[in-house]
Amino acid sequence: VVDTTAPTFTAPDDITVECDVDTNDLTITGDVTDEDDNCSVDLDATFSDSVADGNCPNESVITRTWSLTDDCENTTTHVQTITVVDTTAPITTTEFEVEINAICGEIPDAPELEFEDACSNNINVSFEETSTFDGSTEDYEIIRTWTVSDDCGNEEVYTQTVFVTIDSGIIASDTELCIGDDFNFDLFDLLSGNIDAGGTWEITSGNATIDGSLFNPYDLELGTYTFMYSNNDNECPSETEVNITLDDICVVLACGDADEVIISKAVTANGDQWNEYFTVTGIELCGFTVELQIFNRWGAKIYESNDYQNNWNGFAHNSSIGRSDKVPTGTYYYIINLKDSGLKPFAGPIYVGTK
Structure with missing residues (x-):
């Protein structure tokens, strides 16, 4: 009785695994199956590896030779290829x-x-x-x-x-100044918070000049002036805008000067919006009461008011000639007294056109 028949088995399939895998772990790379022999029992296959370098330091190709030998030294071998790769980045x-x-x-x-x-x-x-x-x-x-x-x-x-x-940390505010005040206003007074005084000021709206951060409002045009502060920080630049509104509230008029009083030369109440009323102006802020009398050329008083409001447009109410609601076209004479002004009364001719 002889035994010349080698055992049989099935080798695991070729496989590709990552480089961090334990290639000796047969649960990953695979183990043989279907081990059988016509005479021997309890056979167990073994393997040996031959390793070749792969395409990079962490890669390789393992040629795994599986062998199964029976009790009479009949041997069967199968080869499994295990390719080790590295496809995972750090x-x-x-x-x-x-x-x-x-x-x-x-x-x-x-x-x-x-x-x-x-x-x-x-x-x-x-x-x-x-x-x-x-x-x-x-x-x-x-x-x-x-x-x-x-x-x-x-x-x-x-x-x-x-x-x-970009946040400068600067808080800006606006203000009002008077054109009658002759002084240097520091624009930095309009800023608070995290201020670096090493920047520059410029005027972005309004016809005026500044000296560094100093602004003098004296005798400038009324209106709003806009200023921009740049911190000149190359790494963290910022621009902050402030506004100053100029008014004339503080200006004291020359109320005792007769040359400041402006009196109408003519009244043409024809609806064209020009010379519609007899007016006395230039004293609006002085607080004077205007006392007005108007006479025709014969000396008859045709109008009188002890608190005149610039509202006479040629209507008649006393001794007028012609139409009952309007005085005739012609030259008339006025006497104006500015009560409490200390000025002498004003008198002069006024042309009235009612046609």
Whole structure:
């Protein structure tokens, strides 16, 4: 009786695994099945490996030869190919914020990221920081990029974006000044908060001049003047606007000067909006009471008011000739007394056209 028949078995399929896998773990790479022999029992296959280098330091090709031998030294062999690859990039072990909101001047430093790789000891890290800042006062972004790779060229990119808001911390206010005040007003008095006095002032609206931060409102045109303060910070620039409104509330008129009193020369109440009324002006802020009398050429009084309000347009109410509601066209004479002014009465002719 002889035994010349080799045993039989089925080898595991060829397989590709990552480099961090234990290739001796048969639950991963596979084990033989269907071991059988015509005479022997309880046979157990064994294997031997031959390792060849792969395409990069962490890759290889394992030729695994499986052998099954019976009690009479009849042997059967099968070959399994195990391809070890590295397709996984390094990962960071540092927690960090992907997006950050920051105020200009309080931008956090870039974090120090640490990385690890399943197979490579040599990890290449390239860090780059770019910014959309263009030197203006507009908000901008800082983009921080870490590019990490292993010995097999597997690469991963990690990014952190910092959204930067331009905030000078300056609080601006507006004010009113009078053109009768001859003094230097310091524009910095309109600013509060985080102020760097090393910046520059400029006028952006209004015909005026400034000396550094000093503005003199004396004898300027009435209206609103706009000023801009620039902090001249190249890394964190800001512009702050303030307004000064000039009025003439403090101006004292020359109420005792007869030359300031303006009296109408003519009244033509024809609805064209010109010379519609007999007016006494130039004394509006003086507080005087106007006492008015108007006479025709014969000396008859045709109008009188002890508190005249610039509202006579040629109507008659006493000794008039012609139409009952309007005096005839012609030359008339007025006497004006400015009560409590200390001025002598004013008298003169006034032409009235009612046709």
